[in-house]
Amino acid sequence: MRITVTVDGTNYSDDVEPRTLLVHHLRERLGKVGTVVGCDTSNCGACTVLLNGHSVKSCSVLAVQADGADITTVEGLARDGTLHPVQEAFRDNHGLQCGYCTPGMIMSTIDLLGDDPRPDEHAVREGLEGNLCRCTGYQNIVAAVLDAADRMQGAGGTQ
Incomplete structure (x- = not known):
């Protein structure tokens, strides 16, 4: 399935398997390794990102569910070398x-x-x-x- 997402201000369009978790898509396909895999069960919150401005545990969201979404990872917070x-x-x-x-x-x-x-x-x-x-x-x-x-x-x- 083809999805399009905006991650940290950059648009991406990719083919993903329907079972791919958002955390794995962010890390493995887009290189956003600041989003860490802690438990894969949504207990720890280490994989939290902002999806359309609200925090979600990306290990509990399928990448296809994020189609059309605006995602912010920890890597997208700093601006021009200045920390958030x-x-x-x-x-x-x-x-x-x-x-x-x-x-x-x-x-x-x-x-x-x-x-x-x-x-x-x-x-x-x-x-x-x-x-x-x-x-x-x-x-x-x-x-x-x-x-x-x-x-x-x-x-x-x-x-």
Whole structure:
């Protein structure tokens, strides 16, 4: 089946098998290896991307379901060598340890802050509950999300 998607601002048209998961299409066909495969069961959230502006676990979406969609991966966030405010906040607050969950955490954070630009700690923890950090870095991750909210407000709420 032929699909057309826009990934990180670039249009792609490809033939895919109907059973191909979006995460595998992104990684293997398009080279978007920042979207990691963590569990293939949608439990960990490491493969989270933005699909038409909303976070999805790309291991639970077929590539054919994304036909016509606008997809943003972690690689598509930085602009002209400048990190996205969420990426900066994760870096500055040590919101990563091994880094495996980080792409999914960042993508989920962007969606969370799009829905709730000023979350409190409880809202952050609830908003990220579908993403697992095996290094127990949640304290720093929550701090990073709260900092990112402040940064995005200071930048006029831009994403």
